[in-house]
Amino acid sequence: MEALIDKLGSLWPEIVLLMGAVSCLVTGLNHNPLARKLTPWVAALSIGVASLLVAVVPPAGAHPLGFDGLPGFIKLITLGIALLLLGLAAGVPDALLQHRKTESSPIFDAGNSVKGEFYAFFLLSITGVLLTAGATDLVWLFLALELVSLPTYIMIAVTRDTKLAQESAVKYFFLGAMSAAVFLYGFALIYGATGYTEFDAIRSLVAETGPTPLLIVGVILSVLGLCFKVAAVPMHVYAADVYQGAATPVTAFLAFVPKTAGFVGLMLILGLVGWPLPPVLVAMLAVIAVLTMTLGNVLAAVQSNLKRMLAYSSIAQTGYLTLGLIAGPVAGAAVSLGEGVAPVTQPTGNGLAAILFYLPAYGLATIAGFAILAALWVDRGENPDPDDDEAQTFDAVSGLWHRHPFLAALLVVSMLSLVGLPPLAGFIGKVMLGTSIAQAGLIPLLIVLVINSAISAAYYLRVVIVCFFGDDAEATHVRPTPLRFAAAMVAAVGALALGGYAGAPLAQSAHEAVRGHAVANETPAVADASE
Amino acid sequence: MNLNVAILVPLLPLIGAALCAVCCWKHAWAKASYPICAASIGLSFVVTLLLTLGGADGAVQLYEWIGIAHGTPADDAAGAAASGGISIAVRYFFDPLTLLMLFVVTGVGSMIAVYAGGYMQGDEGFPRFFAGVALFIFAMTTLVMADNLVLLFLGWEGVGLCSYLLIGHYFQKDYAVAAAKKAFIVNRVGDFCLLIGLFLLFDKYGTLSLHGTETTKGILQAATDSLKATGGTGSGDAIDTWIPMLLMAGAFGKSAQFPLYVWLPDAMAGPTPVSALVHAATMVTSGVYLIVRMLPVFQLSPCALVTVAAIGGFTALLAATIALCSNDLKGVFAYSTVSQLGYMFVGVGAVSSYGAVQHLYTHAFFKALLFLTAGSVMHAMAGQLDTRKMSGLLTRMPVTGGLMFVGCLALAGLPVITAGFWSKDMILADAMAAGLNDWRGYGWLYLIIAWAGIATALLTAFYTFRLWFTVFTGEERFEMGDEHHHEEHEADDAHAEGRSHGGLPHDAPHEMPWWPMNLPLAVLAIGSTVAGVALFWGMGDGFKNDHYEAIALVEPHDAHAHGNGHADHAEPHGKAGPADEANGAGGGDGYHGEPGHHLHHATFLGGDVHTTMMYVSGLLAIVGIALAAYFHWLNRGARDAAAKAFAPVVRVLQNKYYVDEFYDAVIVQPLRLAGQVFYLVDALLIDGIVKLIGWAPRLLGTGIRPAQSGRLQGYGLGMALGVALLALLGLIVWGRM
Secondary structure: OHHHHHHHHHHHHHHHHHHHHHHHHHHHOOOOHHHHHHHHHHHHHHHHHHHHHHHHOOOOOOOOOOOOOHHHHHHHHHHHHHHHHHHHHOOHHHHOHHHHHHHHOOOOOHHHOOHHHHHHHHHHHHHHHHHHHOOOEHHHHHHHHHHHHHHHHHHHHHOOOOHHHHHHHHHHHHHHHHHHHHHHHHHHHHHHHHOOOEHHHHHHHHHHHOOOHHHHHHHHHHHHHHHHHHOOOOOOOHHHHHHHHOOHHHHHHHHHHHHHHHHHHHHHHHHHHOOOOOHHHHHHHHHHHHHHHHHHHHHHHOOOEHHHHHHHHHHHHHHHHHHHHHHOOOOOOEEOOOOOOOOEEOOOOOHHHHHHHHHHHHHHHHHHHHHHHHOEEEOOOOOOOOOOOEOOEHHHHOOHHHHOHHHHHHHHHHHHHHHOOOOOHHHHHHHHHHHHHHHOOOHHHHHHHHHHHHHHHHHHHHHHHHHHHOOOOOOEEEOOOHHHHHHHHHHHHHHHHHHOOOHHHHHHHHHHHHHHHHHHHHHHHHHHHHO | OOHHHHHHHHHHHHHHHHHHHHHOOOHHHHHHHHHHHHHHHHHHHHHHHHHHHOOOOEEEEEEEEEEEOOOOOOOOHHHHHHHOOEEEEEEEEEOHHHHHHHHHHHHHHHHHHHHHHHHOOOOOOHHHHHHHHHHHHHHHHHHHHEOEHHHHHHHHHHHHHHHHHHHOOOOOOHHHHHHHHHHHHHHHHHHHHHHHHHHHHHHHHOOOEOOOOOOOOOHHHHHHHHHHHHOOOOOOOHHHHHHHHHHHHHHHHHOOOOOOOOHHHHHHHOOHHHHHHHHHHOHHHHHHHHHHHOHHHHHOOOOHHHHHHHHHHHHHHHHHHHHHHOOEHHHHHHHHHHHHHHHHHHHHHOOOHHHHHHHHHHHHHHHHHHHHHHHHHHHHOOOOOEHHHEEOOOOOOHHHHHHHHHHHHHHHOOOOOEHHHHHHHHHHHHHHHHHHOOHHHOHHHHHHHHHHHHHHHHHHHHHHHHHHHHHHOOOOEEOOOOOOHHHHHHHHOOOOOOOOOOOOOOOOOOOOOHHHHHHHHHHHHHHHEHHHHHHHHHHOHHHHHHHHHHHHOOOOOOHHHHOOOHHHHHHHHHHOOHHHHOOOOOOOHHHOOOOOOOOOOOEEOOEEHHHHHHHHHHHHHHHHHHHHHHHHHHOHHHHHHHHHHOHHHHHHHHOHHHHHHHHHHHHHHHHHHHHHHHHHHHHHHHHHHHHHHHHHHHHHHHHHHHHHOOOHHHHHHHHHHHHHHHHHHHHHHHHHO
16 A cells, blocks of 8 residues: 555646646536636646646656656656647537527526536546556556546537437447456456556566466456457447547547557556567457458548548557557667767667557647547538537538638648658658567568558548549538637647657657666566577 | 758748748738748858858758668668668758858859849739749758758759749749649659669668768768779779669759750740749759769769760750750750750769869859849840840840840850859860870760860850840840730839839830849859859868869879879979969869879870860850851841851751650650550559459448447447457467467
């Protein structure tokens, strides 16, 4: 128990977010209109303070699995992207018909407003990611992962007053509960195999005895359960329905936040066994990766609904990311940069570093794409329904370039980064993933990655073609939401920057964040070789 | 001097380009683009000057774009090659050559940008034009500063793109669109070769960095080392010949040499400042720069340099003969640009990179001047370009006429006082010396090249002044063009006080205003005189030393025994007088004992080759000018008689040797036919297959879709089944272990 007390000191960012969540509840349901108006700013403030704390407060010390920089890295990119997501999501509850009614009526009926809940749950889910990144214990990891998902079920349900949204929230909840059961079962088996829930104890036991069959089974079930969070085969089935049903800003949230938490969870669970993974895990992950990216791309190619297309594209991206899990971390040999400069190791071949790089790269591109969709609305003519005016289809962005060249340009940047064209972030990310899998000697997987990238180009570029050469969509209009434009712009600029000058430093720090695991691993490897 | 300042050189024009692009947004902002563009290039020039004065030397790295180490870490180029790693860094390198190029690009560039403000007034695409110009300067400076060939290639493609955009500035006109496409497609051929060349370079040297870092060896050093090992005659490896040949093809595309020169004359469809900046002074010289930069790689091959020189010499002569009979004001200068670029390649090919860069430098000034004055004439004549329709304009446009006269003198190479004389003379003398010394056994070819160059010098003087005398002397006669370009902007400026147009009838040519048009031209005119070449001698000292080091690697070791040893040529050299004291021609006496000197000294017609060549080319220039004066000024009847006598020749020349027709028949039409065939194949066969393949995922998709029915139970079952199947798979793998 002393562990938890010690940990509290390193949990200040999470505590600040929780405080922010509570404050949002208070201000969001306040009968003072000004306080209600300030709610998103309260959320933004708490995210800002939390990221400042992450940057300032020193890490808790050595990570039990050697991922010394992982918590800090994940926390920073999550908070940064959360700020963009907030920019995207601000205004979502205000747009609801029932909220507008109660706002315009003389007496504010808090029961009809979801403003407080929405931002509070937003912050709670982000807190979950932060806690996941800092997890050092199976129980903690489980609770943190659930804290990521539970608020999202509610966020889906409350932010769009349509049947579709309710339906997708319920689906997401039940399937999420089922997946949680699967990985909790896995955790239980890991506990059963080792007798510990703490990572460092499990790790040292595995280092002594090697992975036992029971432990492997536990890891397999945990991985399969976590596939739900990252939307990988076989747990991907919910993605399209849920992404389509949720309000677009919430969809952007779903595309990034649970996925990040899921990949962190996967890294930690696989880190218990250590790389190189046992063949059975390699085989399973390879099958998952290949199926996920192929299925995602093939199904994305046949969509006419842009949100569904992006949902399947998000599944395909998960497939690419899974490759990094197979490759795992490498310590990298030191390269000297000349006299007086400390030697550095290059991130080349480090699969986990590739994941850590690819996550924000993917996040930025996806957010830019969803932000453009969220900034548009479609006039459906007779019986207009403010709760169902979302721009969802290819037709909605048709000819966007002629009407709103700025938005179209951002959408194009987003799509090109998702394809992985230089000089955008997606390119560098794919190069890192590809080199890591090549270095691991799994060339067939690299070939699958390249073929899938080619398939994906077809549907991503279709968006570009429609934008530039389609007939003007007369019914599509732009919402006056400067924050969404700003979020899209920042995301697009970020994608450009990560593809250019900021790419190398981020890759380097991603590498530094996880290379400790491989260094710790090297000693037994050397011992093996000498036998 | 902090080298980090150097980042500003490309950065300022980039910012300028972005701001100009923003100016396209609103009509009211359009006017602001001109000062933004001119200021950004001008500031970039100031930074270049600071760097030059500070003697910038070394590299500055912005960031490493892609770094892939493979297997063992690479401690040096050999290690990197063995491991298959690659590092692509955005890294700028400064040496005297870079600084000279930057000086030309930003210096001449800022003059032209200032001029363009006047020229482009009233144009619809005013901000678009300046965005293009600023972007061009960004790409061009990147090209010459790049330390990595990938970065250089990006700059290379960047200038190609800007050239395409600027040629197609008047995109409503079919000929401009066609010219832009032609330029782009012809350049594709060269760029493709260049790209293959880069692949081969990487294959051989394992790096694409030119100068390497503290710990790794760059391509240039590696090539120099292997040159030292193989000796002056170069290596016999096939790859060492393939690489320079491919790079050369790339350079010939960009620098408009035979057989890829056909795009440059058409490129004159762009606004005249673009012709001056992109298609005369800077971009087209980037091929010359590439070869000078990669000289060690070229020296490794026994035959690459002589090929460069031979094609350069051939192109110089070919283009000069075409220019002889062209009646298009800008066309003459376009072909003369092709011809002068040929000279530069002769220079590089004769290992006279100092001479080549010197000519590049002076040519930038006088050719920009010529184009801009031609632009003034065109502007004044409402777009008229046909020289047959203008005559005796000197009284109407005295300043323009005078400025063009200075430019023409420099192009013709009038002895001593013009810049063109010094630089051209050095190239010809060095080529002749390489021939007389029988360098690498290709002496006969170098002799032919040198004589071709001498013949070209005569033609150049003649066609240049043919043009000037036709346009500016004789009785006053003019036929205005059909572009109401300047009337428009006059209307635009109706409120501005009189300007230059005041008082003159609208349908008569008028002089350009001093600001912003004639003043920058005056600066360029000064650069076209001996003052310009003197400036180069002042700036180029460091480059000259590099140049001698490069020559020393390949000069024949038995040069002393060649009958033109030291004792011999010390004397004629002394007589060269002001030429050598200005240390332009031969490098000065002080270098005699130094290496890197023997290749370019020989006895020619009884004197030192540089001295003799000075007399010969000077004489030819004067003869050419005199002939032009006789035929086109004093006795125009004789001109017509001569034209009649040589009618068939004139016809061939006026049709540019039917090269365009030949290309059309041999390349374009077959390609078009093939395109149609391919289109049919594509439409019927490939599309069929693709549709079939396209059906597969669709079928698969629709096959899977029922699974995506949206029913919760179905999803739950699917997930459970998936888990079970994957667990089963795990079991199978486990069993096989």
